[in-house]
Amino acid sequence: MSKSFVRLDTFFSNDKKHIFSRCQFVFPSTTIGDYDQTTLTNTLIVAFEDLTTRLNKYHLKKCTLKNINTELPLLISHNIRNSCLPIGVESFDGDQAAFFLIEHEEKIALKPWNSNSITLENLSLLKFKHEIIKTTEKLKKQKTFLTNHSST
Numbered sequence: 001m002s003k004s005f006v007r008l009d010t011f012f013s014n015d016k017k018h019i020f021s022r023c024q025f026v027f028p029s030t031t032i033g034d035y036d037q038t039t040l041t042n043t044l045i046v047a048f049e050d051l052t053t054r055l056n057k058y059h060l061k062k063c064t065l066k067n068i069n070t071e072l073p074l075l076i077s078h079n080i081r082n083s084c085l086p087i088g089v090e091s092f093d094g095d096q097a098a099f100f101l102i103e104h105e106e107k108i109a110l111k112p113w114n115s116n117s118i119t120l121e122n123l124s125l126l127k128f129k130h131e132i133i134k135t136t137e138k139l140k141k142q143k144t145f146l147t148n149h150s151s152t
Helices: 041-056 068-078 125-148
Strands: 006-012 019-026 061-063 096-102 105-111 119-122
Touching (some): 006 125, 019 041, 019 125, 068 096
Antiparallel strands (some): 006 019
């Protein structure tokens, strides 16, 4: 997956007092996150920084294709910090994502909140983490740009 899976937009509130963002993860098999939900950009930045910290300590769990449907919800219900999504951001509430080692390959398991099925994407934890770091930097740059151009 060479193209970014992160869809992101950052903009001022109507009164230009607050900076908001919309974000979702778009994969070939499914989309995670409600792009219609707006989030304070600072909140999203902190959530992405927290996600990066969690990904730095993340340990892949071995799993099979047969038991992924029980393993993903069990892993996240055991500890929400096992989630590979931003925590505390409404646009990702109810969605589930975690990395597993399935048949000797790293895969991310994805389950949107309104779906009963889990999809798997061939994506390494390292590539995912790098994309989250790039997105955090992009958010910070967009925020700085808007802040510096707020008087125009």
